[in-house]
Amino acid sequence: MLEIKNVSLKHKDKELLKDISLSLQAGKIYGLLGPNGAGKTTLFKSILNITKYTGSITCDGKEIDLKNVGSLIEYPAFYENLTIEENLKLHAQYLKIEKVDICKSLNQVDLWKYKDKKISQLSLGMKQRLGIARAFLNNGKYLLLDEPTNGLDPIGIKDFRLLLKNELSTKHNIIIISSHNLNEIVAIVDVLIFIKDGKIIEFTDNKYNDEKELEQLYEKLMGDDKEKYDD
Amino acid sequence: MIDLLKNEICKLRRQGFLLFLLLLATFPVILGGARTIMGGNEFELSKLFFFANNQISMFFPVTIFILVGSLFYIEYKNGTYINYITYGYSKTKLFLSKIILANLIGILLSILTAIIFSFSIVVANKIGVNIIHDVSWTSLMIGYFIETIIIIVVTNSIGAIVINLSRSMVITSILGVIYGFVSALFIGMDFGYFVSGSFAYRLSMYFIDATSYYDNPEKSTIIGIICVIASNIIFLIVGMNIFSRKKTIER
Numbered sequence: 468m469l470e471i472k473n474v475s476l477k478h479k480d481k482e483l484l485k486d487i488s489l490s491l492q493a494g495k496i497y498g499l500l501g502p503n504g505a506g507k508t509t510l511f512k513s514i515l516n517i518t519k520y521t522g523s524i525t526c527d528g529k530e531i532d533l534k535n536v537g538s539l540i541e542y543p544a545f546y547e548n549l550t551i552e553e554n555l556k557l558h559a560q561y562l563k564i565e566k567v568d569i570c571k572s573l574n575q576v577d578l579w580k581y582k583d584k585k586i587s588q589l590s591l592g593m594k595q596r597l598g599i600a601r602a603f604l605n606n607g608k609y610l611l612l613d614e615p616t617n618g619l620d621p622i623g624i625k626d627f628r629l630l631l632k633n634e635l636s637t638k639h640n641i642i643i644i645s646s647h648n649l650n651e652i653v654a655i656v657d658v659l660i661f662i663k664d665g666k667i668i669e670f671t672d673n674k675y676n677d678e679k680e681l682e683q684l685y686e687k688l689m690g691d692d693k694e695k696y697d698d
Numbered sequence: 699m700i701d702l703l704k705n706e707i708c709k710l711r712r713q714g715f716l717l718f719l720l721l722l723a724t725f726p727v728i729l730g731g732a733r734t735i736m737g738g739n740e741f742e743l744s745k746l747f748f749f750a751n752n753q754i755s756m757f758f759p760v761t762i763f764i765l766v767g768s769l770f771y772i773e774y775k776n777g778t779y780i781n782y783i784t785y786g787y788s789k790t791k792l793f794l795s796k797i798i799l800a801n802l803i804g805i806l807l808s809i810l811t812a813i814i815f816s817f818s819i820v821v822a823n824k825i826g827v828n829i830i831h832d833v834s835w836t837s838l839m840i841g842y843f844i845e846t847i848i849i850i851v852v853t854n855s856i857g858a859i860v861i862n863l864s865r866s867m868v869i870t871s872i873l874g875v876i877y878g879f880v881s882a883l884f885i886g887m888d889f890g891y892f893v894s895g896s897f898a899y900r901l902s903m904y905f906i907d908a909t910s911y912y913d914n915p916e917k918s919t920i921i922g923i924i925c926v927i928a929s930n931i932i933f934l935i936v937g938m939n940i941f942s943r944k945k946t947i948e949r
Binding site: 476477478483509512515516517518519532533534536538540541542544545546547548549553556557558560561562563585 | 701704705708709711712713772775776777778780781783784785786787944945946947948
């Protein structure tokens, strides 16, 4: 269980996170929804322990072991001079993953045939897919995906959805996704978390059948901030 | 630490800046070597080294400054910094792995420069230029390696501070050039032993001409060595603190 207790973060007189408390259970996919600047990425960074937050974020009562976390935060960043395969190997070396199946990981995101391409030769969509492959390379207990379908074409989005649902989500791990794509969120996640101005304003099971129903709830919760969401 | 070093070495594949640094580091001796081979019939070894070492004392700190800057800049340029610091290693270890690698590459550049210098003398001899061995090659090399090792360790610590504060290679390169000039500026001064680069130069020249050393050799040497060690420790601690301190939000 991932326990976030009374987490707050202030930066230059602005409260980026306000007293956030969440209990996230293994085996579920959580969707984090909110307008730009609501605090989604800051919350992810706090889970990764790279912000000066107050409060506590623990895993089964202990500090989170970062080697158990896979993440794709903000944008997919890689060593541009290295190839796809070299980047994943380096990532595996840092995490000390002994049995790493790079071929399988790259095949899952349809990049194996480009394994010898340098990162500087890839499109944004390919980088995004590689970012997803890297995030789940260690089969971590926690998978944090910040806008994972940015730059993906409709087929790529569909493939990602199937990959997440059918292969990555297990009863042992916790996946948190932030996305601007309600259609994607409604189809993937088990639990919806709405965040606005650094505060969790709604935490509910995903019982919605389509994007329109979710959009209505989103509009109701976000009010004036909907415009920001559409940006 | 060994694993972290190996990972750092992996990142250097196809990095063009290494070739640039090799040219920058060896430029003074290539120039000196060409001058020897083409410029006359007779040269004294001490004069050849003196000519090359004047350039080295200025170019080598610049090279090392750019080297250590580039090793840290890899993370900032590629945007991999966030990934890099979330692998679960202490930032102190990450910082030291880059500093150790910068020191190792610096020493390698220093050795290559010495090889090119020695090779140009051999070539000059072969084509008929008379090289007068007025100083022993061994003492000359001892002086040279003491000088470059001092430059490498101190400059790496200073360069790490600059790149991690600025996150800009332009600023780091400009400050590297200024640092090289400042080091050279203090070479002739009586109290120059307070500046590590200047002290290193005078120390290396002592091995080929003891009269070119400071007026009070014992005092100068002791103070110079204390300054080198103290400044390196201080710069290293400052650099480590800058790199390791937790920011409100890492970017």
